[in-house]
Amino acid sequence: MDPIYLDYNATTPVDPAVVEELLPSLKEEFGNPSSNHPYGRSAKQVVDLARSRVASLLGCDPTEIVFTSGGTESNNHALIGTALAHRGRGNHIITSEIEHPAVLNPLRWLEGQGFSVTYLPVDGSGQVDPEAVRRAITDRTVLISIMHANNEVGTVQPIAAIGAIARERGILLHTDAAQSIGKIPARVDELQVDLLSIAGHKLYAPKGIGALFVRRGVQLDSYLHGAGHEGGRRAGTENVPYIAALGKAVELAALRLETEAGKVHSLRERFHDALIRLAGDVRLNGHSVDRLPNTLNVSFAGVVGADLLARLPEIAASTGSACHDGSGELSGVLKAMGVPREQGFGAVRFSLGRLTTVDEVDRAAELVAAKVKEIRAITGGTSRETRTGLSALASCAG
Template sequence: MKKLKQVYLDYNASTPIAPEVREAMLPFLEKHYGNPSALHFEGVHGKRAVENARKQVSTILKCQPSEMIFTSGGSESNNHVLKGVYSTFRQKGNHIITTTIEHPSIINPCKYLESIGAKVTYVRVDHFGRVNPNDIRAAITKETILISVMHSNNEVGTIQPIKEIGEIAKEHDILFHTDASQSVGKVLLDVKELNVDFLTIAGHKLYAPKGIGALYIREGIDIEQLIHGAGHEGGKRAGTENVVFAVGLGKACEVGNESMEQNEHVRALRDYFWQQLKAHFKDMVTLNGHPEYRLPNTLNINFTKRIGQDILTTIPQLAASTGSACHSGEVTLSPVLKAMGVNEEEGKGAIRFSLGRYSTKEEIDYALSLIKQGY
């Protein structure tokens, strides 16, 4: 039997490792094995590689290399900021502001901090999944020590007004963090323009391996370490540097920075996909997320009167995702869509299609044919 063709449209969940990234990593898999902290020739090799990678990562954010530390991924970076700020500035205040649509690596650490004395305000978003900066301003109290708002949402792709929120944070002398895991490499980012003090990067959303991430910490800010040990990463994060993966993330950022214009091609494919679905299904499909302030690769739509997972189950050749959960036959609406006020019956039919650097029109056309059959 002829093997079925497969189409991968789940880039927001994880990207493949780019060929350029793989090539950059190979020497450190095959021969350069020294500990970067060692003073001999092999250690020097590793140290230079890590510092070059740090420079590559800093370039995509337009910051100084000394402001970047490598982590194990987005979850560690987010935990480092939330727990580090709370631990360091607990005497100043105990209030944190975030939103109702954050990733679990923000929501769950916040719930943990609440269990040990923190007060957390979860600001609501509008029907497009966008927070109103004035609502952030209204949530500020004398006890507020941190605001954390994701740059773009992983499910619907909505981009938040980070610059405006950052200005509010500055006015009130409050530290500001953004989780940009989904945004890096897809849209231009400048930490100074965004007015952020911390910014999270996750490697596997950026054509680098899983298990590597980075955290921007603005110069002059010192927060408690999440991982204690020897004085790696400028004393900010203990643990022998993961040279291989750091090199991979560095190269991924370099490639992403140099190929930013490819995102317009991805946007065109995404819009073509949506137009074709709309033309065929008409009012049986509706869009989730902001029509304008949205990542160029993300398309989250509701298939009316259907269950999103049921559709995907009938077309195993297509890799996409749904935020809804199914337990004992009951379908639970995605927390993000629920926070956006999406009708429950409608939202159960939601599917997220996320395109990437290697998506083609041929793949989109094939996906369209599969969806039409599966519906």
């Protein structure tokens, strides 16, 4: 049998309805959307429909949507494009310590170009204090970038409150919404954001497609130089099949948002309760309430998370996203939250999704609990920090 998939924050399977939506653009709708003939116009209609679907979910105008190759490009364009376009006004950017590498690394690159970046701390649940954002603003601040929801622990940030502060000071606000789109509401006016990044493969579309919301009037330096595609904001012939796929995925997300959120929240709580009952000494990492409905990051006392997953081929989960280099370092997110090292090394991220079933979470809880007890019996509760070198971090993604 295939492993039980509990790693939806890393990537999602492509929804069958999404596959059906993209197939015509691979088979028949092969025209270039920029071509002024029936083939081109037909392809343009596909792109326009997808753009309208994304705009509808976000509550914005279709002209404010730019299609990209994914969340990383969207973040790079938002951050570098904004910084370079507004360099004459200031060179200071504010972010948090727990952003995804697709935000942190572009910001580090900008630091090498003469920009100054303030990395705000988070509290023990992983949240940024909006007042800390206010205090960090200077007369040289041109951009604030705070993620909507954290990919490792699921904590949702107070973006609307931060947005109000940004608008009060006339500063642009970007949010990386790769993990939140399709799981919780993300209306750009309610969030008071000027830029918002989407990654298609996090919401049942293929990898290699994404979008960037750019509020009307916001100036961005061109990220790719070429012809005037995407309203002159992103050069390159549009990836029509995958754009169609993203549009369909977003449409499905909008239709199912409330019901799916309720379903996965119920399954997550059932799973969490079962782990506590069957394994004992299970500690939650992340906010107890302001958290993505599908995300459960927990630590098992006396167990190294990577060791646990390596001994559980029946389950596909993750130890977090701060281990792309295969190192044994504590997750930067958990470190920023002040999670003790022993607890941090015991962390495992389980993330549920559209296809997760009651039977799967019940079976997964039994498998995890049995393996946790087995490891504790073998090690006698030896400090997990002293044993982190026993295995390389496994199943890292997202």
